[in-house]
Amino acid sequence: MGSWDTGPFHNDAAVGTAERFDSLFDSELPPWLHRLFDVAVAMPEGPLDTDLAxxxxxAAAVIASQCPDGGDVNLNSGPREPVPPLPTDLRPKAAAALDRVLAHADAEVDRWYVRERGEQWLGNxxxxxxxxxxxxxxxEPAAPRPQRRVFAGQQLLRDRFGVEDALxxxxxxxxxxxxxxxxxxxxRQSxxxxxxxxxxxxxxxRARETLAQVADGKHSAVQTNGVLRFTGIELETLGARFALASRDLQELADRYEYAVASGTDQAVAPRSAAARTRTTPGDAVPGRGPTDSLPPPDSAGHRPGPRR
Incomplete structure (x- = not known):
């Protein structure tokens, strides 16, 4: 689909970046961003790869949105989850990486079908x-941090067991x-x-945003590449996978509740320990001496099978 608008998240590669923001833990975000900007700055002279740029x-737009003057940064189609406060030492790194993008921005502007749109992108x-x-x-005083969204797997664990995580x-x-x-x-299933x-x-x-553009008269959003047709197939496939995964999670939750209710949630003693208890030479067995407590070996030389 390429680029469909002039905002920092209005292209395919940026959608993948937004998903990384949503999927990584808070502690994993700064190292990932440092690596991204370091790679961009260290690339050989010349235009950056389009996806990398x-x-x-x-990523720089998200960091800029947390700056004092960043309230109007366009993050439409960006991260769905609240982004935690990021270290301020990422700001100069992001600016240096943007310098690599801007060094060959004229060539990027020329790639737009409508040059005015490319110039809008450059201005952003x-x-x-x-x-x-x-x-x-x-x-400024720190604003209360918004809570990250709770998804279906975690919500089931909250509702049935009163926990945030199966851990x-x-x-x-x-x-x-x-x-x-x-x-x-x-x-794992949650x-x-x-x-x-x-x-x-x-x-x-994404489908809703495409339809909103059509509702605003931007019909080019659905004139090429069968965007809505492919999105519909993707939604149906994801929906089927989600239904199966949710059913499996429900079944596991039922089995867990049964194990707890039936009292089978106690540790199972290792077999080797039980065997040592039964065959200790000093056990008092009527009619046998200390060395007679072990049973005689099988005359056929039988050995026990492998443990499972």
Missing amino acids: QEVVA VQRIRLILTAPASSP DLHARHPKESPAHALADLME YEVDTLDRELRATAS
Whole structure:
């Protein structure tokens, strides 16, 4: 689909960047952004790869939006989840990476079918760089941090077990117990459900934005590449996968509740320990001495099968 508008997130590569912001943990975002900008700055002289340039612009826009003058940065089609406060040392790195993009911006502007649209894109990028390099003003009181959205898998665990994550269920049971193993399976399955839920919402939002452009008279949004047709197929496929994953998670939750209710959530003793208890030479067995407590070997030389 390429680029469909002049904002920093109005292209395919930038949509992937938005999904990275949504999927990474808060602690993983700064290292990823540092690497992205370092790679862009370290590239050989000449125009950057188009996808890399678009990823740099999108990431820099998110950082600029957290600057004092960044309230009007266009983040439409950007991250769906609230982005945590990012380190201020990312701002000069983002500006340096944008310099690599702007060094060959004229060639990028020429690629637009309508040059005026390309110039609008360039103006947006220049605005982002100005915000990143603006002198720091007096610090403002930190605004309350918005909560990240809760997706379907995590919501099920909250509703049924009162926990934020299946990891919280692990601590309730010994490691060798069936309930602990089921909690581990629920953790993995809940992440799968959350991922599909996030992808479904993002795809539906992109379709809604395309339809909104058509409603505003921008009919070129659906005139090429069968955007809506392919989006419909993607939504149906994701919906089917989401339904199956949700059903599997429900079944695991039912099995976990049964294990806890039936009292099978206790640790299972290792077989080797039980065997040592039964065959200790000092056991008092009527009619046998200390060396007689072990049963005689099988005359056929039979050996026990491998442990499972």
